[in-house]
Amino acid sequence: MDKIEQTAAYVKLSLDGAEAGHDWWHIYRVWQTAKTIAVKEQADIEVVEYAALLHDIADSKFNNGDEEIGPQKAGDFLRSISVNEDTIHHVQQIIRYMSFKASLGNVRFQSKELDVVQDADRLDAIGAMGIARAFSYGGYKQRGFYDPEILPNTNITKEEYKNSNAPTINHFYEKLLLLKDKMNTAAGKELAIKRHQFMEMFLEQFYGEWEGRI
Ligand code: ADP
Ligand code: NI
Numbered sequence: 001m002d003k004i005e006q007t008a009a010y011v012k013l014s015l016d017g018a019e020a021g022h023d024w025w026h027i028y029r030v031w032q033t034a035k036t037i038a039v040k041e042q043a044d045i046e047v048v049e050y051a052a053l054l055h056d057i058a059d060s061k062f063n064n065g066d067e068e069i070g071p072q073k074a075g076d077f078l079r080s081i082s083v084n085e086d087t088i089h090h091v092q093q094i095i096r097y098m099s100f101k102a103s104l105g106n107v108r109f110q111s112k113e114l115d116v117v118q119d120a121d122r123l124d125a126i127g128a129m130g131i132a133r134a135f136s137y138g139g140y141k142q143r144g145f146y147d148p149e150i151l152p153n154t155n156i157t158k159e160e161y162k163n164s165n166a167p168t169i170n171h172f173y174e175k176l177l178l179l180k181d182k183m184n185t186a187a188g189k190e191l192a193i194k195r196h197q198f199m200e201m202f203l204e205q206f207y208g209e210w211e212g213r214i
Pocket of ligand 1: 167
């Protein structure tokens with residue numbers, strides 16, 4: 001097994017039993033998508049693969065908000081298989097700033113490889129996979145599919161968003177349809193546009209079926 005395969009095996013084992021939105025198969029998809037984008041963007045493939053594989057190794061959501069556990073665990077693992085220190089440091093920064101960049105406005109670390117992995121992670125929230133994840137999450141939270149009387153809240157704060165009881169369709173307007181304009185890379189944007197169109201087709205079909213029109 002090479003070091004990338006060893007990393008994949010480690011992540012797969014660590015995420016055993018994780019919920020469907022953040023399970024091994026989410027990591028697998030982000031990994032594959034990140035590789036596709038990395039080639040087109042001529043990013044450092046090795047850094048991208050390690051970061052994609054390790055980006056959710058210890059989500060702060062499930063660790064009392066601690067943002068350092070993820071980078072720490074990733075670093076410990078990469079050191080145990082003798083990856084070089086520069087690569088380890090870069091991977092740790094990516095894991096740190098993938099969530100920081102999203103939650104805080106001021107960016108303090110930037111790299112092409114961060115852009116690639118963040119795009120791949122966002123792409124997994126849209127398209128067919130985004131639809132599947134949204135309804136899976138909605139089911140887990142016991143939310144309805146749709147209620148014409150509950151309008152989407154597009155000025156939603158992060159807290160309201162987490163505690164919301166709104167139906168799953170609203171999540172498309174509150175988050176998923178906004179993601180295509182948040183892509184970092186040209187290759188990511190191209191994929192996002194296709195996945196975005198697929199969600200729009202889905203919504204049109206959904207409303208048509210809801211009213212028995214189609
Ligand atoms: P991430 O860890 O990628 O920032 P979240 O934990 O917020 O994402 O969400 C995981 C998955 O669940 C994503 O695909 C996201 O779109 C979906 N999701 C999050 N909140 C909602 C919601 N209110 N309704 C439906 N799906 C949601
Ligand atoms: Ni992720």
